């Protein structure tokens with residue numbers, strides 16, 4: 683299921699503004715890669731190019747190439763909706779469908795993709811909620827609104843919804859920034875389980891979190907406000923946090939700027 687991502691010379695624009703410039707790197711399958719860097723350096727923009735969400739913003743476009751196990755995500759004839767099925771996303775604020783039950787939130791993506799028998803749906807819903815480490819907390823309230831769960835539970839519900847359609851890549855944009863420390867730990871533990879099955883990319887402002895959960899870390903920076911963000915370096919998380927090649931990386935992770 684899990685796929686390798688190769689990014690070559692990727693730039694992204696909002697109208698005339700170039701938000702990221704010439705990024706080339708790869709993301710290993712069955713691993714967690716963290717994107718870190720100061721505010722505005724383009725981490726979220728870059729993340730959204732990987733499931734073709736960037737182009738949903740009017741006037742936004744990309745240049746360059748992103749390949750998923752060799753297949754060009756921006757190739758002619760590629761359906762962006764199909765890309766988003768394979769590359770799932772979890773957002774900063776938990777965003778369950780507010781009027782839907784816990785069950786329907788998880789089943790929603792499957793219902794869009796085709797028709798399933800009730801038994802099949804029940805199985806996928808349970809498996810996904812178990813996979814998101816939420817089953818025991820919600821198994822007796824599957825028909826209650828998803829919006830009635832705590833923030834941490836809602837975020838795990840969103841993760842269950844994302845994994846129910848069996849994506850190959852899971853993108854997480856600051857998934858813990860709206861959560862308390864206990865819910866944050868629950869999500870971090872979950873990531874360690876999920877990477878057995880998925881390629882995971884996480885944007886985080888929390889250095890300890892990047893160090894705890896990721897196998898590889900990419901540091902982005904921008905030379906000045908209004909300039910595009912660039913990849914400074916990417917490598918094994920242990921190395922980036924203990925002995926980075928670039929001084930800018932060391933300054934950032936040691937809190938000297940950003």
Ligand SMILES: Nc1ncnc2c1ncn2[C@@H]1O[C@H](COP(=O)(O)OP(=O)(O)OP(=O)(O)O)[C@@H](O)[C@H]1O
Pocket residue numbers: 696699701719720721722723724725726727728739908
């Ligand atoms: N919808 C948009 N329209 C125009 N410019 C945008 C839009 N979204 C982001 N930008 C600009 O693109 C640049 C990169 O923003 P982005 O949100 O990707 O950075 P980031 O590193 O994720 O920041 P943060 O850590 O603060 O979330 C910024 O200059 C931002 O103002």
